[in-house]
Amino acid sequence: MKRRDFLKNAGPLTLAAGVAAPLATPALAQSMPEVNWRLVSSFPANLDVLYGCSTTLAETVAEITEGKFKIQTFSAGEIVPGLQAFDAAANGTVEVAHSASYYYTGKDPAFALGTHVPFMLSTRQQMAWAEQGEGREMLAEFYDGYGVVAFPGGNTSTQMGGWFRKEIASLDDLKGLKFRISGLGGRVLEKLGAVPQQIAISDIYPSLERGTIDAAEFNGPYDDEKLGLYRVAPHYYYPGFWDGTSMQHFFVGKSAWEQLPEGYKGAFKAAAAKVQVTSIARYDTLNPAALRRLVANGAQLHSFPVEILDAAYDATMEIYEGLAAENPWFDKMWKSQLAFQRDVTTWNQVSELAYDQVVLRELRRG
Numbered sequence: 001m002k003r004r005d006f007l008k009n010a011g012p013l014t015l016a017a018g019v020a021a022p023l024a025t026p027a028l029a030q031s032m033p034e035v036n037w038r039l040v041s042s043f044p045a046n047l048d049v050l051y052g053c054s055t056t057l058a059e060t061v062a063e064i065t066e067g068k069f070k071i072q073t074f075s076a077g078e079i080v081p082g083l084q085a086f087d088a089a090a091n092g093t094v095e096v097a098h099s100a101s102y103y104y105t106g107k108d109p110a111f112a113l114g115t116h117v118p119f120m121l122s123t124r125q126q127m128a129w130a131e132q133g134e135g136r137e138m139l140a141e142f143y144d145g146y147g148v149v150a151f152p153g154g155n156t157s158t159q160m161g162g163w164f165r166k167e168i169a170s171l172d173d174l175k176g177l178k179f180r181i182s183g184l185g186g187r188v189l190e191k192l193g194a195v196p197q198q199i200a201i202s203d204i205y206p207s208l209e210r211g212t213i214d215a216a217e218f219n220g221p222y223d224d225e226k227l228g229l230y231r232v233a234p235h236y237y238y239p240g241f242w243d244g245t246s247m248q249h250f251f252v253g254k255s256a257w258e259q260l261p262e263g264y265k266g267a268f269k270a271a272a273a274k275v276q277v278t279s280i281a282r283y284d285t286l287n288p289a290a291l292r293r294l295v296a297n298g299a300q301l302h303s304f305p306v307e308i309l310d311a312a313y314d315a316t317m318e319i320y321e322g323l324a325a326e327n328p329w330f331d332k333m334w335k336s337q338l339a340f341q342r343d344v345t346t347w348n349q350v351s352e353l354a355y356d357q358v359v360l361r362e363l364r365r366g
Contacts, residue, residue, distance in 0.1 A: 037071045037095035042082040045075040049282050053154035053275045054098045060271035069264045090147040095256040100248050102183030110329035112183045116245045118316045123157045123245040125344050134336045149257045151272040154248035154279040161237035162217030163229040180216035185242025191315040208232040221290035230299040237302050
């Protein structure tokens with residue numbers, strides 16, 4: 001029986017019971033209190049999958065709680081700039097933020113490991129490590145130190161390698177290249193001679209158009225198409241070795257979370273899990289057609305030269321060793337991911353990878 005039907009049918013009985021009436025009805029009513037939260041996103045509303053993670057969360061929470069737990073969502077810039085979303089939740093300006101942890105490597109490089117770091121875990125591997133592996137407790141403890149409780153909520157899956165105004169044929173072409181990139185990928189490219197820039201999503205197109213930057217990475221075909229980057233930087237590279245996946249999180253301020261009724265905590269967790277699955281499915285559905293449209297509109301697809309990939313891998317491992325030597329959190333989480341990657345990749349070789357290779361060969365043969 002639904003709660004509202006129970007209350008309606010229980011009315012005459014509680015009144016007949018005399019003294020029981022004023023006690024029982026308020027107690028039941030208080031079991032489903034009105035809760036109103038605000039959520040800020042790091043993403044603009046026109047990026048319907050990324051920003052849609054926030055609206056899906058809010059809609060699902062409201063549905064589960066019959067409208068008693070409401071979350072009002074705000075896109076990047078409406079309350080705070082997109083790259084300040086995490087701080088807004090941590091300091092109590094809002095109750096929750098939806099963002100990518102690697103935007104905040106300026107606070108601590110270990111933040112990147114919650115989203116993705118170059119040449120590390122794939123989408124499924126990152127999810128497994130963060131939700132069922134050692135990462136679950138490690139990330140919880142790490143984020144707790146910054147005043148938030150974090151829940152995986154959204155994933156772009158493997159991203160592209162970005163848009164370049166000119167073709168990149170060798171390592172020499174990276175020298176002095178001003179490249180918009182997030183996370184530790186910027187450090188890797190800097191080691192190869194590029195000049196990393198972290199700028200807001202809304203500033204990418206005008207910066208490329210004016211030549212303030214020479215290249216930019218953002219996401220995959222569906223979101224990149226919305227930004228129109230192919231018009232000003234036609235060379236589209238793959239793979240995005242710095243973004244083999246990109247897990248976002250819902251960051252909830254600790255005080256807000258501690259005050260939330262237990263049933264609503266369950267609703268929030270369930271909604272975040274739904275967002276995680278839905279976002280991956282949406283990107284896998286939308287990216288193929290978007291890639292075809294981009295190519296039809298002039299985008300020129302290129303794979304990164306092996307020379308660049310090998311140099312980038314070597315530079316990445318050097319960076320990780322240096323960070324691990326000076327940062328206990330990075331050391332702990334990176335080594336955990338590395339061990340997990342070595343283990344699960346052995347399995348993937350005879351499962352996912354083997355299957356994909358067979359199917360690809362047969363599709364080409366047919």
